[in-house]
Each structure stands twice: as structure tokens, then as C-alpha cells.
Amino acid sequence: MDSLLRKLWPAVSAIPENNDDEEIFSTDYSIAVEYGGPPVTYDIPQVIPVDISRIPVAAPVSSPSLLKNISLPVIQPIVKSRTSNQKSSTVESSVALVVDNGYESIPELSHGVGSSGALGYPGILDNSQVISTGSGVMEVPSDDKDGDGSQDYMNPTNSESTESCLSSRAHSSEIFSSREDDDNNEAPHHVKRPSIVTFRDPESADVIAQEECCPSENGRVTASPKVERNVKKGVCYRCLKGSRLTKKEVCIVCGAKYCHNCVLRAMGSMPEGRKCVTCIGVSIDEARRGMLGKYSTLLKRLLSDSEVKRIMEAEVFCQINQIPPELVFVNDEPLSQEELVLLQNSKNPPRNLRPGCYWYDRVSGFWGKEGQKPSQIISSQLNIGGDIKRNASNGNTNVLINSREITKEELWMLKVAGVPCEGNPHFWVSEDGSIQEEGQNNMRDRIWDKTRTKLVCAFFSLPVPPDLKNPSGVEANGVIPANLVQISLHKLLLVGYNKSGTCTIYKQATVLGDLEVISPAVACEYAPCVEELWKDAAIQATYNRRNELAMLPRAATYFLDRAVEISRADYEPNEMDILYAEGITSSNSLACMEFSFPKSTRDDLVEPEYQHDPSLRYQLIRLHPRSLGANCKWLDMFVDADILLFCVALTDYDEYSENGNGVLTNKMLGSKQLFESVVTHPTFHNKNVLLILNKFDLLEEKIGQAPLTRCEWFCDFNPFTTQNLHNRTNPSLAQRAFHYIAMKFKTLFLSLTARKLFVSLTTGLENDTVDEALRYAREIVMWEKEKPQSINEWSSTDIEASSTS
């Protein structure tokens, strides 16, 4: 209820910033490793068979612009040998075809053992075919009739025409052979194995892409090529030029990024969408599934609309890019192809389905990620997956719905719907929301019939039946009635020690031109709900005892008396309203505002899944530490927060605050203590935390006069030994101090939670820095949503934050 009331309060604003030079900040490639689930395990077969029919055939290249850019192919099998003194079952040699695409000079093969020689090829290609043969063991594919290590489709006699060669091979590559040398002649299973294939872009002498291959039962190559980042961050993976600011297109398989000049050369005609030619025929990286079909401005600049459309269609619909059914687990069982088709073609299929573990209540249609509350109500009665388990959503309420123990949020929803939940009942809920207690005959009202149920669902991000969002089934002018739309909010909870700057950050956010504050629209949407809520007897009884509510700001009563009037669309604040609003939102307990990120030029710098999405809304909730209550008990209210933003003033190290008993506490130690209490609170178990180190401008002024060692926690700070400042040649004392403090918090966080802490640097008085920090928070939230769940068959991707430059 408290959160409902909070929602009614007027909003204000905020800001953070981001230091992008340090690895600990926005661009932190180790994130993927840390959050990427259990180690990936692969079974590597002794020989990966070659099936020429699987080599993708590109659509005919009809476009002059494509022809101009992709030119002609060079296909290079590379033999990679490994020393035999590696552990048993290492790969002795492996061969891959690498396709180049130019008339340009033939690169040297600095990797791989072997000699190179020309291959026959018609006309212009005669001298541009290079094949290297290995001294290691090399399996000659059955198609290789001449035994030269190449497949004979490259032979002129097998080529129908130059153009068909171009269209089918300029964009294709295939692993055609590999062999393992195992002491026992037997490959051990479920061990992480060395990469068996090295792909190499002949023009990028320093860029190596490695692939871990796993042909699955259905013949699909579920390999996850990985690009070794032995190049400078931000540069193009082909020409090695540019910076993070250079617009780039990303391969949906291996994550290689190519600049404007190289993208078409590296990706060819893209018969399966945006993949390096060496990645064609390989399943996409599941962490990039969200990118499918979302093209970038870079592509649009290079190609015509129809070409972009064709590529995007291929990317979305081609077989190899579809979700592998065996990677979708429903109630602990992997789906078959038929079950996946059934699920995806049902009337209400899961949105954005990704490989992962889900639970499905086929009686009510509730659907969610394993261990989490329901996220959607999909079609019921689908015969897919196994039987639902009691602990499917990790509920701990002793209340069951259709044999599943429900979560705390669902219990609140039932209570608001007027369902008595005493005595650990087991309810049966059908698709239309009719609810019945087990062993009782009395069928209750449908839980969705009450407006307040929908309101609670919106607040706790619980799903409502799709029909409720549009009962008529017809969209009036394409617009769904606003008050019935379930709002999907990402909640950012901002907490910090006294005077750390949370209030300033919050206010910066509401004046910040980079955010679209959408509170007025929200107020209109919720007007009918507010009215119903305000009339509710329980609310009125609570409100009548407002003198006992220490957390309720006095000024709030001014507005709550007029809650209905204020929530109306035609409400206009008078001067008194504006004055009182200031009293609510300044430093008092709690304030929240909703916003979205408008499209920004910076979007072009990041991968599509992190770009502008107008349908996504964010809520910034600023909570004062004195509102946390004993043992931070009020943090329970924020169980649905997506991320915690913890603000620390960098200047606190030599400042003291006095408690009610006159005891002085070092503010940095006070901040540390609050940090420990908040991040170890069960509410934030497994939630991401972004540490905002604020007041950097003041630190720069102060650090010269007041050494950091004045705080006992920082007693070992030695500005001359602080490492890890990467390429920064001459960091200032303040920068060293900041880095040191960040590391202290990171180490502390790791010791408390065994997780990784994200860090951002702000000067709360500067808009840009707050904007950067909020965008960084968004990326962390999005990444968390996108990342595949704990299945071992693929690796998660890294993120490159938009805020880096």
C-alpha cells in the first residue's frame, strides 16, 4: 500500500556520471564471465562432418552496391596445430575455411602450419584463391576429390558461374574437418575443451576469432565463436582503426564489430543477417537474440531500403537463427521442435522467448522464468514441457495456485483482490481468473474483475490476461486504452548516506533534457484507480491515523486530501500546490518519478538491444536512509527494484556526522556500514548494484589538503602504488583516490556477496554525468533481462556501455 501511495506523489528529478576510462566502470568485459552462469562445457567430436548442403547459399547478388563492396572471395582453409604435450584429448589439428572477399592483396597466414598455394578458379579469381595445407592431420572431406584439402565446389568445373560462386561462397564458410589426438583415443565428456577451430580474417593480422563447436543432435552447429580481444577496445575488428565512437555493426554470432568501411567486406551479402562470413551457418549468440531484425543506421547508410529489409528478414526467419528447442526448458524438460512450434504459434505466445528455463502453469496460463514470479499469461492448456513443480517460481508464502507456491507479490495481489489467504490454502485458478479453493465448492469472482487487482499487478509487474489489455480484441485507432495497459517498468532504487547527493542526483534527472519525464501521462492513466483506492475503507482508516505515520511527510496530507482531484487529466497546480510539492520531494524520505530515455545520438554507439526503446519506462525511486527503518526493514517494499544505485560522496572520508547522542562517526565509515546493510539485505539478493561515486569535483579540490588516509578504512592508500589505471599516463591524485575507493567498495562487495559491483563516477551538479550513470544503469538492467539463463550450451556476451567514450 505504501508503494501505491508513493506513486501518487509528484515527481522531481536526478543525475549520475560515469568514468569510462577504467575497466571497473562502464566497459567491463569481465561482467560476462561473472554473470554468465556456470562454466560452459562442450563435447567435441573427433571429426566434424562436412555437409555441403548446409553451406548457406546467399540470395543472388543483384545490387550493384553490394557487388561493389563485397567483391570476390578467397577461401582459405587454415590448419591449426597444437602441440602434443598439451593435456590428453587436445586437438591436434583443425581446419576451417576462411573466406575473404577482395581483389586485394593476399594476406600472409601467420597462424596455422602449412604452405599455401593457388587454387583453380574461373576467370578473375584464378590468382586470388589461396589454400594452406597443414602438416598436422587433416581430414579430407568426401567432396574433396582431388585431395587438395579444398572442397570441390571451389573447383571451376563445379562452379556454375562466377556470380553463383560469389553469391554462395563469398558469404559462407564451414568447418569441414577436425581431428583430435587423444591418448586414450577417447574424448572425455563434459570437460571444457580447447577451441578446435580458428577463424582468421586474413587482413586483420592481429584479430583471431575462436570457436567452440558443438553440433547438436539436429545437426545444428551450436558453436559460439568468440572474438579474442587482443586488439584495442573499440577499434574495428577488421581494419583495427577507429575508436569506441566509431559507428560499428556487430556480428550476431561472435560479436565482432566492423566499421563503415569494413562491414560489407566482413559480412558479405548477409544471407543469414549480420554475421561475419566466417560465422555463417553458425547459431547466433543467444545473448544477441534481442538484436534480430533491428538494423542500425550504419547499415541503412550503406545499403538501399530493400536490401536492408531483405537482410533483416533473412536474419529473423532463416532456420539457423531460430531458437534451438532443446535449449528451452519448460518445467524442467527441454522442448521438442513440435512443442516449440506449438508454443510459438499459440494465441498468446511468450514474448521475446529466449533459450532458458521457464515454468508454465497450463491450467491458468501463467508463465515465468524459473525461480521468478510470473511474467506473462500465455495460452493455457498447451501440452508442452513437464509438470509444474511446487517451487517453480521460488515462492515462500505457503499459498499455492495450481500446485505452485506463489510469490510474495502474487500473495499481495490475491489479498487486494479480496481472496482470503489464511491457513495456507491451495487455490485453483483458471485461464479467465476464476478462483476456487481446493476442497471448496464456492467459485469466487474472477480475480481480474477488480480495478485494484490490475493496479496492483501493474505496480508489482505481475501479468494480467492479454484479453484484459484489450477486452474488445480490437484496437481503437491502434491505441489500447491507457488505463488497461500493463506497464512494464524498470525500477532503479537510489539510496545513499546522509548528504551523499542522492537528492541532487534525483533533481538533476527531472531537469535533465535527456530524459522524458512521463509522470503526467501516468497520473492520467491511473486516475480511475486512484479514485477507487482513495475511497477504499482501509485506505481511509489508515489515512485517519496519519499522525502515527512518521514516514509520511506533513505536506503529503495536503495532496492526499485532494488525491482524486489531482489525478484528473485537467488538474492544474496552483501556487500553493507548487510550494507544497517542494516540501514533499526535497530531502524527505522518498520520491519517485517515471521517465523514458529518448532517442539519442549515443544510441548509434551501442548494440541495438541497448538502444532507445520507447516502450520501456523507468522509475527512479530515491529513498533517504532514515526511511529504511530498523535493520533496513522497509527495503522489503522494493522487492521488485531492478537495480540498486548506491550513492557515496567521495569527500566523506574526513567528515563526521553526529548522531542523536552526540557521537561522531566518520561519514565514509557510515556510508560503508549503510552499504553493507543494504547490499546484504535479502531483497537485494542477486540484484545488480551500481555504485555511484559522487562529488568528484569536490574531491579534486580537497584531496591536496586532506589526505585520504584520514579515514581509517583508507589507511593503506598510497598514491604512488595505486595500480590499474590502464593507459592513463598521468592520473591525478583525485583520480587515484577515486580508483582506490572504487576498489575498496568492490572488494567489500565481493566479500559480502561474491558478486561484482558496477561503478560509475559522478559530479552530481553536472547533468551529463548523471545522464551517463542512468544510461549505464539502464544497460545493466537490459543486459540482465537479455542474458540467457543457466544453461551451459552457450556463453553470454559482454556489454560495452554506451557511456564509454
Ligand SMILES: Nc1nc2c(ncn2[C@@H]2O[C@H](COP(=O)(O)OP(=O)(O)OP(=O)(O)O)[C@@H](O)[C@H]2O)c(=O)[nH]1
Ligand atoms: N560540488 C558538489 N556538490 C554536490 C554534489 N552532489 C551534491 N552536492 C551538494 O551536497 C549537498 C547534499 O546533497 P543532497 O543531494 O541534498 O544529499 P542527500 O543525499 O539528498 O542528503 P540528505 O540531504 O541527507 O537527504 C547539497 O548542498 C548539494 O548541492 C556534487 O557532485 N558536487
Ligand SMILES: [Mg+2]
Ligand atoms: Mg538532500
